[in-house]
Amino acid sequence: MVRFKNGAVKYFKDNIGIIIALLAMCVFLVIFPTTRSTFLTQNNVFNILRQNASNLFLATGMTMVIILGGIDLSVGSVIALSGCVAAGCVVNMGLPEVVGFLIAILIGAVVGMFNGVVICKTNIPPFIVTLASMNITKGIALVYTQGAPIRCMTDAFKFPGAGYVGPIPTPVILMLIIFVIAVMLVNRTHFGRHIYAVGGNAQAASFSGINVQKVKFWVYTFTGIMAGIAGVVIASRLYSGQPRSGEGAEMDAIAAVVVGGTSMSGGSGRLGGTLIGVLIIGVLNNGLNLMGVDSNWQYIVKGFVILLAVYVDFIRNRKAGR
Numbered sequence: 178m179v180r181f182k183n184g185a186v187k188y189f190k191d192n193i194g195i196i197i198a199l200l201a202m203c204v205f206l207v208i209f210p211t212t213r214s215t216f217l218t219q220n221n222v223f224n225i226l227r228q229n230a231s232n233l234f235l236a237t238g239m240t241m242v243i244i245l246g247g248i249d250l251s252v253g254s255v256i257a258l259s260g261c262v263a264a265g266c267v268v269n270m271g272l273p274e275v276v277g278f279l280i281a282i283l284i285g286a287v288v289g290m291f292n293g294v295v296i297c298k299t300n301i302p303p304f305i306v307t308l309a310s311m312n313i314t315k316g317i318a319l320v321y322t323q324g325a326p327i328r329c330m331t332d333a334f335k336f337p338g339a340g341y342v343g344p345i346p347t348p349v350i351l352m353l354i355i356f357v358i359a360v361m362l363v364n365r366t367h368f369g370r371h372i373y374a375v376g377g378n379a380q381a382a383s384f385s386g387i388n389v390q391k392v393k394f395w396v397y398t399f400t401g402i403m404a405g406i407a408g409v410v411i412a413s414r415l416y417s418g419q420p421r422s423g424e425g426a427e428m429d430a431i432a433a434v435v436v437g438g439t440s441m442s443g444g445s446g447r448l449g450g451t452l453i454g455v456l457i458i459g460v461l462n463n464g465l466n467l468m469g470v471d472s473n474w475q476y477i478v479k480g481f482v483i484l485l486a487v488y489v490d491f492i493r494n495r496k497a498g499r
Contacts, residue, residue, distance in 0.1 A: 289401020
């Protein structure tokens with residue numbers, strides 16, 4: 178009990194800035210005339226969590242990648258491909274929904290493995306590798322569907338994204354389960370410690386006996402799996418595999434990770450901060466929608482939020498002498 182209490186206190190101390198920012202946004206939306214009657218309703222709160230479950234899936238993997246000092250721009254395209262494959266397996270091949278979901282997640286893992294192998298075996302920067310795989314994966318999704326959505330209306334297909342367990346939306350439950358697993362992986366295993374070591378100084382990590390290439394490979398594979406799960410949940414919520422779904426999803430994930438305090442220079446960051454970052458991005462999107470802000474202006478607002486977060490990271494690193 179004491180250990181849990183100390184951990185909670187440390188968590189709040191480490192993330193006090195972004196917690197205050199999140200609370201300030203919520204207070205503003207509670208008192209703002211056009212949002213105060215709708216923002217804190219149960220339906221809207223569950224709506225925020227449901228819509229941002231997929232972003233948390235992406236952001237958990239992206240946090241590990243950025244701690245490594247890398248980046249993954251392919252996750253948005255993986256969402257599209259995995260969602261289309263899940264729907265296609267059910268509609269076109271007559272496979273059970275569970276099998277379709279597993280194949281879709283496997284597709285995400287394969288893309289992550291591809292990224293990991295190319296990054297580990299060549300000197301090509303992760304930005305270029307994942308930019309290339311983003312376009313390749315997007316092209317495969319468009320070819321597979323011929324540019325048209327694949328609709329699937331079965332109850333089993335709709336359950337992961339639009340179903341409920343009691344009063345709680347299924348994506349929220351999946352989000353909590355996967356987040357807890359990711360936290361345990363990063364904070365309680367040798368693999369998690371190796372991620373920080375490689376991100377802090379890959380050469381020193383190699384000298385200490387860590388297989389740097391293996392760590393990178395599995396981190397990118399995990400990120401692909403997370404994108405595959407996000408693709409399944411989004412396709413389920415939309416009742417269809419959309420070849421253009423997930424566009425820009427990598428930007429929201431990166432924004433959540435950076436806002437959550439993970440350094441773009443690698444070596445530091447926590448999934449607990451990423452969780453708050455996802456909530457900040459989610460509340461920001463929801464609040465702008467409730468206020469009736471034009472979607473084009475929303476891109477501008479989110480861009481400034483990302484820029485501010487990166488600037489804060491820059492100041493923090495400069496003070497730390499990094």
